[in-house]
Amino acid sequence: xxxxxxxxxxxxxxxxxxxxxxxxxxxxxxxxxxxxxxxxxxxxxxxxxxxxxxxxxxxxxxxxxxxxxxxxxxxxxxxxxxxxxxxxxxxxxxxxxxxxxxxxxxxxxxxxxxxxxxxxxxxxxxxxxxxxxxxxxxxxxxxxxxxxxxxxxxxxxxxxxxxxxxxxxxxxxxxxxxxxxxxxxxxxxxxxxxxxxxxxxxxxxxxxxxxxxxxxxxxxxxxxxxxxxxxxxxxxxxxxxxxxxxxxxxxxxxxxxxxxxxxxxxxxxxxxxxxxxxxxxxxxxxxxxxxxxxxxxxxxxxxxxxxxxxxxxxxxxxxxxxxxxxxxxxxxxxxxxxxxxxxxxxxxxxxxxxxxxxxxxxxxxxxxxxxxxxxxxxxxxxxxxxxxxxxxxxxxxxxxxxxxxxxxxxxxxxxxxxxxxxxxxxxxxxxxxxxxxxxxxxxxxxxxxxxxxxxxxxxxxxxxxxxxxxxxxxx
Ligand code: SF4
Numbered sequence: 001x002x003x004x005x006x007x008x009x010x011x012x013x014x015x016x017x018x019x020x021x022x023x024x025x026x027x028x029x030x031x032x033x034x035x036x037x038x039x040x041x042x043x044x045x046x047x048x049x050x051x052x053x054x055x056x057x058x059x060x061x062x063x064x065x066x067x068x069x070x071x072x073x074x075x076x077x078x079x080x081x082x083x084x085x086x087x088x089x090x091x092x093x094x095x096x097x098x099x100x101x102x103x104x105x106x107x108x109x110x111x112x113x114x115x116x117x118x119x120x121x122x123x124x125x126x127x128x129x130x131x132x133x134x135x136x137x138x139x140x141x142x143x144x145x146x147x148x149x150x151x152x153x154x155x156x157x158x159x160x161x162x163x164x165x166x167x168x169x170x171x172x173x174x175x176x177x178x179x180x181x182x183x184x185x186x187x188x189x190x191x192x193x194x195x196x197x198x199x200x201x202x203x204x205x206x207x208x209x210x211x212x213x214x215x216x217x218x219x220x221x222x223x224x225x226x227x228x229x230x231x232x233x234x235x236x237x238x239x240x241x242x243x244x245x246x247x248x249x250x251x252x253x254x255x256x257x258x259x260x261x262x263x264x265x266x267x268x269x270x271x272x273x274x275x276x277x278x279x280x281x282x283x284x285x286x287x288x289x290x291x292x293x294x295x296x297x298x299x300x301x302x303x304x305x306x307x308x309x310x311x312x313x314x315x316x317x318x319x320x321x322x323x324x325x326x327x328x329x330x331x332x333x334x335x336x337x338x339x340x341x342x343x344x345x346x347x348x349x350x351x352x353x354x355x356x357x358x359x360x361x362x363x364x365x366x367x368x369x370x371x372x373x374x375x376x377x378x379x380x381x382x383x384x385x386x387x388x389x390x391x392x393x394x395x396x397x398x399x400x401x402x403x404x405x406x407x408x409x410x411x412x413x414x415x416x417x418x419x420x421x422x423x424x425x426x427x428x429x430x431x432x433x434x435x436x437x438x439x440x441x442x443x444x445x446x447x448x449x450x451x452x453x454x455x456x457x458x459x460x461x462x463x464x465x466x467x468x469x470x471x472x473x474x475x
Pocket of ligand 1: 096140
């Protein structure tokens with residue numbers, strides 16, 4: 001953007017730093033010291049999801065890697081399965097996840113047929129049957145765009161082919177648009193016990209500008225109706241920082257959620273994807289500018305204040321629960337890098353030591369399955385120490401990390417390794433240190449992804465033998 005807009009906004013936060021950190025990049029480890037930490041600790045969010053980059057597998061080795069994993073038992077730990085439904089009826093302006101227009105009928109049936117084939121292909125694998133699945137998630141895209149018949153067909157196949165734990169959390173994500181009674185009932189009949197509905201904002205003007213269809217009142221009424229069935233946990237997503245969404249509107253969004261009395265809510269920061277539709281529209285001044293990072297920080301703080309005042313349970317940095325029905329198992333497992341077996345075009349997930357990404361192109365997704373292969377387009381072998389990183393990320397999502405205990409489990413003195421940056425973060429007000437623990441302050445919670453990424457990158461730099469600290473902290 002030519003007018004300095006780019007510098008104001010949190011654009012490009014999907015840039016991912018690799019573990020190849022140079023001395024020049026060290027400035028990313030330390031927070032800015034001028035300005036209050038909530039607004040100015042860093043210039044922008046560095047990543048959407050923190051982590052370390054693995055090594056990509058050569059395409060010809062992917063099928064072999066998948067077969068090798070499927071022949072193992074895998075770790076005995078809670079695991080998830082993710083099903084991607086890569087269709088949407090409309091393309092929302094802010095969204096970076098849109099893949100294909102939804103076409104009811106033949107194409108929808110064909111897609112569900114292929115996902116069921118994918119399930120059949122792994123149904124007898126040792127890895128799949130060794131341990132029960134504790135969470136199943138149908139995400140997208142828009143799973144609720146599928147017909148009632150296809151939702152039920154897919155859910156029944158999941159139950160038939162995967163060993164689901166008796167108390168498995170089964171989530172269908174979607175939107176209110178065209179989520180009719182017959183579909184809701186089909187989901188419940190198919191074993192769904194959790195709906196995660198993308199609302200984003202209850203303000204009709206904001207919604208319409210973002211390409212959402214129903215009014216805020218229509219959305220609230222439909223949510224009341226689904227919730228009144230009393231059969232599932234009902235969760236909604238709200239986004240802060242959207243164009244036209246003032247602080248008053250955001251406060252109202254959070255309060256309207258509380259009035260509805262639903263089981264849980266995700267309060268997400270707006271991601272502006274590089275060269276995405278929202279960035280282009282903002283550049284051409286076709287929409288109002290989204291909130292800048294300082295305003296987003298204030299919106300985050302306001303939401304935390306409201307949710308704490310209402311005594312909701314904090315389940316992660318962005319997720320809150322009201323009732324015991326909301327367990328948030330899938331998100332917790334996915335955020336801490338646990339096994340998540342991917343199904344469907346565009347799905348991704350960790351399985352054993354690999355991160356697998358399935359083909360996003362529908363034609364080649366179908367072709368790979370026709371050839372008898374798992375439709376994986378890309379695979380990364382996890383980097384060294386990745387289990388440590390995943391556990392660290394999982395703990396930081398809870399707002400604290402027991403560095404002493406975590407390091408002890410993996411053979412490192414993490415409190416010593418991280419001391420230079422921890423001391424600086426404590427000085428600027430991002431964390432508090434206490435007897436091997438670090439606790440995030442409100443500002444630390446807002447910048448939590450930057451802190452996680454900095455810890456992972458710093459650890460990698462130190463342990464990989466950066467001058468002056470070649471492995472000196474190993475126990
Ligand atoms: S927000 Fe949901 S419905 Fe809208 S384009 Fe993205 S995935 Fe599709």
